[in-house]
Amino acid sequence: MKSSTLINIQLIVILILVVFLYSFTSSRNEKRKIAKPQIEFLNAESPFVTHEMVNNLLIDNFHGTFSIQKDGVNLKKIEQTLNKHSMIDKSEVFLSVDGKLKTIVKQKTPIARVFDNNDSFYVDYKGTKMPLSSNFTARVPLIYGDINNRYEQDFVELLQTIYNDDFLKKNIIGIKILPDGSIIMKNRNYSYDIIFGRTIQMERKFNNYKAFFQKAVQDTLIDNYTKVNLKFTKQVVCTK
Template structure:
């Protein structure tokens, strides 16, 4: 009986393709048209109005996942009416790295490096490394791994994400933070005790600035343990 049902099912035509792209509302690295193009191998192979006996769902999933670096997962299913359901999950960039003499790249939550596309610019934290020439390595380079942890922490904290616009990593690995609002520059020091420094940054923004005024200081230093130095 199952064999008979499978034969009838495979003989049906694909009558419709319904595509759902998770994160598409604020992550336009992949469109519905892009998914169709990947599924059809650039328009060379017919899917819509084609018999399911000629369609391999595993092949379609593989094309979508491997055809675009921003695709994290692709799952395809069909129903008895011949409708093909395509669910795509995109990787979400959390920072954009800008380096001298190198193309800009995005980095996602897992440290995957993604090329910047012209079609869409993600509004994420900027990380500038003007003096760096070595490639990013978030798996084996201890400094890169620690920096990714800090970037991930900023991204997941609504307050920090809204306040910090750019992290400038200097040649000696010290960092300068530039803010979304205000003219203050934050002397962050190196990555040592970065979480404690970010906690002190919150104290400065929530308790000191409201009392002293938003333009009272031009520079804030967090590099020294348990201290907030305002100039």
């Protein structure tokens, strides 16, 4: 009986000791000063946003210093601050056990550049405006012509299709929008106009263009054309 009681007392003491040590450690961890932030970019191949820019945003959020306790850090507020930046699509901010502030940044992805009178800006993958950057210039198709009210979903899908396709992304460098909403495209290496028409049956039109291009290059006739018309979805009509 005495032995059983002694064991129970020992277990209680051990439990109290564990709780105390856990509370003590947690308290010390919360009072730990955060270390210099670690910044990671998911799409670092397009450096529209630099480490310095993100670091400055973090410093502004901490009122000019990182010398604060971990329990005083509002991670959600930091993420909201970063996500307001015109070049940032999404961010994730978290604290490691050793007090390091880790920031993962996904930049916006430009898929076209618009020239509208004296203004110029990017259209990102989600179809929203994105300002130009002094740090990096994206190699994307140039859009010009009747720009107003041309950001319908079908036009964004057209830009997304070009961006997602290796062949189109490499070859389509210009898109002119006519007043009636129809589109003319330019190829990187050839001077002919690609008469695309309206943004309907886009997949079939692009497939027709790819088939034409492969055959025309093999036949060495491609330099003779001035227009390649894709409006007739069952055939490609070329003009010399």
